[in-house]
Amino acid sequence: MENDKLILGGREFTSRFILGSGKYSLRLIEAAVKDAGAQIITLAVRRANTKEHESILDYIPKGVTLLPNTSGARDAKEAVRIARLARELGCGDFVKIEIMRDSKYLLPDNQETIKATETLAKEGFVVLPYMYPDLYAARDLVNAGAAAVMPLAAPIGSNKGLAAKEFIQILIDEIDLPIIVDAGIGRPSQACEAMEMGAAAVMANTALATAGDLPLMAGAFKNAIEAGRAAYLSGLGRVLTRGADASDPLTGFLR
Amino acid sequence: MDNQYFVDSDALSQAALEKKHRLENDPSSRTDHMAYLPGMERIQSDIMDKVIGQMKGYDPSKYTARDVRAALEHETCTIEDFKALLSPAAEPFLERMAEKARLETRKHFGNTVYLFTPLYIANYCENYCVYCGFNCYNHIRRMKLDLEQIEHEMEVIARSGMEEILILTGESRAQSDVQYIGEACKLARKYFRMAGLEIYPVNTDEYAYLHECGADYVTVFQETYDSDRYEQLHLMGHKRVWPYRFEAQERALRGGMRGVAFSALLGLADFRKDALATALHVYYLQRKYPHAEMSLSCPRLRPIVNNDKINPQDVGERQLCQVLCAYRIFLPFAGITVSSRESARFRNGIVKIAATKVSAGVSTGVGDHESKYSGQDTGGEQGDEQFEIDDGRSFDKMYKDMEGQGLQPVLNDYLYV
Numbered sequence: 181m182e183n184d185k186l187i188l189g190g191r192e193f194t195s196r197f198i199l200g201s202g203k204y205s206l207r208l209i210e211a212a213v214k215d216a217g218a219q220i221i222t223l224a225v226r227r228a229n230t231k232e233h234e235s236i237l238d239y240i241p242k243g244v245t246l247l248p249n250t251s252g253a254r255d256a257k258e259a260v261r262i263a264r265l266a267r268e269l270g271c272g273d274f275v276k277i278e279i280m281r282d283s284k285y286l287l288p289d290n291q292e293t294i295k296a297t298e299t300l301a302k303e304g305f306v307v308l309p310y311m312y313p314d315l316y317a318a319r320d321l322v323n324a325g326a327a328a329v330m331p332l333a334a335p336i337g338s339n340k341g342l343a344a345k346e347f348i349q350i351l352i353d354e355i356d357l358p359i360i361v362d363a364g365i366g367r368p369s370q371a372c373e374a375m376e377m378g379a380a381a382v383m384a385n386t387a388l389a390t391a392g393d394l395p396l397m398a399g400a401f402k403n404a405i406e407a408g409r410a411a412y413l414s415g416l417g418r419v420l421t422r423g424a425d426a427s428d429p430l431t432g433f434l435r
Numbered sequence: 436m437d438n439q440y441f442v443d444s445d446a447l448s449q450a451a452l453e454k455k456h457r458l459e460n461d462p463s464s465r466t467d468h469m470a471y472l473p474g475m476e477r478i479q480s481d482i483m484d485k486v487i488g489q490m491k492g493y494d495p496s497k498y499t500a501r502d503v504r505a506a507l508e509h510e511t512c513t514i515e516d517f518k519a520l521l522s523p524a525a526e527p528f529l530e531r532m533a534e535k536a537r538l539e540t541r542k543h544f545g546n547t548v549y550l551f552t553p554l555y556i557a558n559y560c561e562n563y564c565v566y567c568g569f570n571c572y573n574h575i576r577r578m579k580l581d582l583e584q585i586e587h588e589m590e591v592i593a594r595s596g597m598e599e600i601l602i603l604t605g606e607s608r609a610q611s612d613v614q615y616i617g618e619a620c621k622l623a624r625k626y627f628r629m630a631g632l633e634i635y636p637v638n639t640d641e642y643a644y645l646h647e648c649g650a651d652y653v654t655v656f657q658e659t660y661d662s663d664r665y666e667q668l669h670l671m672g673h674k675r676v677w678p679y680r681f682e683a684q685e686r687a688l689r690g691g692m693r694g695v696a697f698s699a700l701l702g703l704a705d706f707r708k709d710a711l712a713t714a715l716h717v718y719y720l721q722r723k724y725p726h727a728e729m730s731l732s733c734p735r736l737r738p739i740v741n742n743d744k745i746n747p748q749d750v751g752e753r754q755l756c757q758v759l760c761a762y763r764i765f766l767p768f769a770g771i772t773v774s775s776r777e778s779a780r781f782r783n784g785i786v787k788i789a790a791t792k793v794s795a796g797v798s799t800g801v802g803d804h805e806s807k808y809s810g811q812d813t814g815g816e817q818g819d820e821q822f823e824i825d826d827g828r829s830f831d832k833m834y835k836d837m838e839g840q841g842l843q844p845v846l847n848d849y850l851y852v
Contacts, residue, residue: 205546205843226850229628230598254726258852265850281726284768337542389545 181410186358186381188220189274189306189327191245195219196375197405198360200385201227201249208389209239215398220245222276222383225266226252237269247308249276256295263300275300276330277309286336290317294324301325310362313347318355328357330383333374334364337386341370345377352378368397368404375408376416438702440565440668442742444574455572458563458670468666468675475679476638476686482719483681489514490660490712498522507531512765517714520761521707529757536763536789543767548842549792550833551599551772552592553633555801556580556619558818560605562672564658566703568739568799568821569605571672575740578801578818579610586622591804593626595796595830598846600627601654605821606635606674613641620648628847631696635674636683642690651851653687654696655680656734659704660712668703684720694728695720696772701755702736702747710758714765721766730770730792731762737776737822752781756788763789775824782826783840795833797824 186193199212201222212218221240225248228237240246248266253259256279263275277300279292293309294317301307306327311317313331321329331348334340342348343364352359358380365371371382382405391397441459443452457464471477498519506516507528519525520532557579560569568575580588592600602619604611616634623630631652632645642653659665662677669675684695697716699709717729733755735747750758755777762771773782773790775797782793798807801818808829828836837844 224848227845227848229850230847252850253852261852262850283726283728284721286768339542386542386545390541 181406181413184409184413188308188358191306193219193245193381195402196381196409197371197401198222198247198381198383199388200362200383201251205389206239207394208385209241211394211398212388213241213244215395216388216402218244220247220274222247222249222385223271224249224251225262225269225271228269228271237271245274246271247274247276248272249278249310250296251278251280253277253279253296254281255279255289256292256299259292259296260299263296263305264303267305273304274306274308277307288312288332290314293317294320297321297326298324301327308360313344313351315347315350315354318351322355322357326357328360328380329355330360330362332363333361333370334366336363338364339366339387339390340364341366342373345373348374348379349377368400371401372404372408372411375405376411378412381405438566438736438745438748440742440745442573444572444741446574447572451572455563459565462666465666465670466675468669468677469662470676471679472673472676474638475673475676478639478682478685478689480682480685482685482716482723483678485719486712486715487660487662489715490708493518493708493711495522495707498524500524500527503528506764507535514715514718514765517761517765518711520764521710521758523707525757525761526753529753529760532757532760532764533788536760537787539763539767540789540791544791546842547791547845547848548786548837549599549770549845549848550597550795550830550837551601551629551631551792552597552794552796552830553601553603553799554585554588554592554804555603555605555799555818555821556585556588556616557607557611558605558801558821559607559610560672561607561609562674563670564672564674565668565670566700566736566739566745568741568819573739573741575819576817578816580802582618582622584802585619586626588802588804589622589626591808592796595808596834596846597796597830598627599629599631599849601631601633601652601794602650603633604635606672608635608673613637613644617645617648620645620650624649624851629849629851631694636680636686639686639690642687642692644690646691649851651693651849652696652728653684653692653694654698654732655683655687656698656700656732657681657713657716658700660699660709660716661704664704681716684716685724688720688724688727692727694730696730696732696770698732698734700734700736701750701758706750706754706758710761714762717766717769721768728770729766729768730772731766732772732774733759733762734774734776737825739822740819743823752777755781756785759785759789775826775828776822777825779826779828779836783836786837786842787840793833793837795828796830797827799824 248271250259250262334343502519633654772792800820
């Protein structure tokens with residue numbers, strides 16, 4: 181476990197919990213860093229577009245990697261513009277692409293996301309695209325130069341857990357990039373399950389932001405993610421394999 | 436009993452008074468409110484039929500406690516559920532509605548509350564809308580700010596810390612043309628992070644122009660979705676044309692605006708039907724333009740200069756709260772703005788349940804921000820107010836009060852791209 185590192189854009193992380201940006205407060209960021217051990221924190225560029233009163237950038241502790249996102253973008257062109265602005269603002273080279281053309285469910289638009297990934301990867305960004313878990317789109321994202329793929333587990337903010345479990349498993353099995361499960365994770369047990377499946381990291385926000393005791397929940401996520409990761413690395417035992425064992429060996433007829 | 440809207444000013448000439456009385460008393464003297472005037476763009480759209488069809492078929496009295504209970508238990512709120520939640524049968528369930536509404540608000544918006552302020556740049560108006568302080572027969576101090584004055588007002592407001600502004604005019608193309616409003620938008624981009632417009636409805640190409648100038652959100656209040664009632668309240672002027680107003684948001688979206696806001700003015704007609712139509716206007720347009728950001732307001736009638744008796748009729752605070760909870764449950768993704776027409780007590784309460792945006796440091800007059808913010812008469816010319824506000828809290832006070840409610844005030848979450 182000690183040498184188990186998450187590598188993104190050439191940078192190493194020991195934490196596999198990433199704080200999302202949807203709902204934000206100083207207390208949330210504190211809890212995420214201190215109690216959940218987050219080393220990557222997402223930041224909505226549009227949200228940082230504010231005057232002195234409450235600049236979010238001031239709240240991000242040193243040593244934490246900023247992951248600016250392009251929320252508010254409705255197509256690839258807008259996402260590219262927001263990403264460039266983030267770089268100008270001094271947010272570094274990491275960018276999480278979020279492109280939504282639906283204000284109701286906020287589901288990502290895979291096609292536009294692929295286009296933006298291609299452009300930004302060529303410009304030297306470490307591109308982490310938020311996507312709907314579709315195998316073809318994930319392969320296109322790999323070819324477009326993504327540094328990881330971030331499929332949603334369930335509609336954002338829904339706390340519904342791994343609704344898209346089967347499709348995320350396919351991405352984990354078939355895509356040679358870190359798969360970071362994003363959106364919809366509502367409780368530590370769901371984060372643990374995603375990690376057991378082989379996800380490289382889990383991103384959450386609402387689950388923490390709306391918890392009764394923020395630091396306690398942050399700690400719970402940390403433990404759950406570490407437990408899931410350890411289970412994955414150890415290889416899951418036979419109690420967890422699918423299907424039942426036949427009492428007579430099926431291959432007993434072989435001589 | 437209905438409001439006593441008609442007030443005669445001594446300043447009106449005999450001829451003007453005669454015309455005013457004729458408009459008030461003789462429906463045949465009024466123009467066809469369903470006919471577009473020359474220059475008004477017509478668009479092909481099925482939204483109006485859908486909204487009005489639903490509204491006409493809505494009988495709030497037929498819903499029972501059982502329908503309300505079912506609506507509260509459903510995970511997603513159907514149109515039928517929404518109708519039940521708006522009905523009188525839902526009144527005893529207000530607390531449960533508030534609980535559900537709060538859950539939806541927190542799920543979609545966290546514990547944030549957005550702050551903004553309106554800026555009236557002119558109060559000239561060519562319409563006779565009987566309930567409005569700006570109506571052309573109401574004798575008030577009229578004023579239109581020049582660009583220098585607009586910039587000064589913006590400086591004063593920006594200094595208070597505000598980052599989002601809503602630019603308003605009276606509805607007069609002659610006094611406040613699109614070019615003039617566009618220049619105001621360009622100035623707004625200098626001082627604010629986000630600019631919205633609440634002006635007379637315009638054509639798609641004009642919305643596109645205003646978008647280019649820096650505005651990204653358009654608010655148009657339909658006042659009432661009951662076109663027959665609308666006809667009795669908007670007696671003269673281009674605003675009288677009901678369908679052109681109805682289609683304003685759709686034209687704004689086609690013109691490239693990011694978001695649009697909707698409202699009925701509660702107290703003018705059957706508020707339950709108006710609330711239904713308002714929300715369905717949002718609902719159907721969102722299906723047609725899924726990328727658009729939608730928001731709702733919920734103004735109630737207020738007293739105006741020269742008529743302090745105007746009131747919201749049967750829409751009390753409990754009814755308003757019911758409407759807002761129903762909006763939130765039916766349209767969990769939509770922003771809800773509660774203006775300074777409502778009291779500080781009501782606004783402090785409703786932000787914890789359903790509202791996501793409140794105004795602060797508000798003046799509905801023209802050119803008076805400096806004197807209002809500094810508390811001193813600065814001697815300049817000022818235009819009268821559109822209506823009396825109730826909650827006069829400053830930006831600072833509102834910011835602190837919202838924090839005190841356990842909410843996080845947000846000044847901006849927007850980028851012009």
